[in-house]
Amino acid sequence: MLITTSLSQFGKYCLFIAKAFSIPDKWKVFSRRTLQEVTKLGVDSIPLVIVISVFIGAVCTIQMKLNTSNPLMPAYSVGLATRDIVLLEFSNSILCLILAGKVGSNIASEIGTMRVTEQIDALEIMGVNSVNYLVLPKIVAFVGFMPVLSVFCIGTSILGGYLVTIFTDLISTARYTYGIQAFFNEWYVWYGLIKSLVFAYIIASVASFFGYYVKGGALQVGKASTNAVVSSSILILLFDVILTKVLLQ
């Protein structure tokens, strides 16, 4: 029963995505909507990303120092470990899990409300491909802007650690900055960005899917929003394992 339901949902999702990735009715309208979505889903997320990243970067640095207090460990390893944690997991997987809550619920509730208030029916009646009109700009905008958020996250997390070195005497600033630059592997940046693109696609498409097929009223919109966040979080974790195996091994 569970398998057949999952397969049927997956089939429905594939048809939904096929409809979303058709050619837009008007490119001008598509570009305008995509820019609006960049602002709504991407730019509006920057303050949240900055706040979370600064604090997590700071906490990572403190934790690293406290848990690796060993005379055999060089002091710069705190900076090195903080940088690698941020590059490998925090700026993509953890950030996207957080954004699944903010952006995912926003998308699902917006499209779900449009469904229950017959706005999607109105689009269909006019002859507009509602999936393409509503969903494609969100996917393109969020996937396109995700690397920017990811880079913001990397920068501000490292800044968070840097602030710890300035305002505490746990580690010297010079050792932290040396650690940040030591044994740098460029591929880690690309690996993080590739993961963030995949996760952004998961968040935007899964949330849109749950919102689009809402039936009922306000209660069901809330439920769809929750389901969207839960499902996209699970998929992010699953693809995190797969991508790590594929890209890092």
Added chain:
Amino acid sequence: MIEVKNLTKSFDGKTILHNVSATFYTGKTNLIIGQSGSGKTVLMKSIVGLVTPEEGEILYDGRDFLKMDTRQVKDLRKEIGMLFQGSALFDSETVLGNVMFPLTMFTTMTRGEMLDRARFCLERVNLQGAEKKFPSEISGGMQKRVAIARAIALNPKYLFCDEPNSGLDPRTSILIDELLHDITHEYGITTIINTHDMNSVLGIGENIIFINKGHREWVGDKERIFTTTNEALNDFVFATRLFQKVKHYIISEDNKNK
């Protein structure tokens, strides 16, 4: 003209429409009436293609809607305007943005031309001055009028209205009815209105189709509806306390005269 022939639709094994046939005339306000749950919304949604019937034919001026390919359906939909029960205005757009939406999507008009057309439609529904407001900032009656303006923006040949008076006070209901009636005659539109409001029936019922338990039980106009012998329709017409009182009054006056 829209013709519906032997339309049948079921949901989860329960038949909602049983071989319904009806004709909706051009330049007339065609009303589908019936109690809640009688199948009138399903009938309207089938005609516009939001629901796919199992059997039957839907002919838009002779063109079989159910046999059209995706391209043809898309083209036909540009000839359709629809007013939804809850107005279905786009929350993120202003009143002017809502009316301009179909023009932006389906015409090659310049922005100036689109603005002129949208303003003309808003004037037609007496809504000049509300252009910059958002749907949440205007009343239910105004929202209906914006929805009508949006529906007529592309000069549709067919106009569908799902319970246009729901949630409105009697005076605003009459205004909306009159507006729909005037627009229908002015532009020669085939208008189909789904309603259970007897005020609308008496005011603008030029061609009335009564649906009861998924069957088409009666066809007529506002003049003939009071003299019908159809029991279900009689029950529907005289369901309100006001009409019951009027009926009793007329019967008692008749008896006195005898």
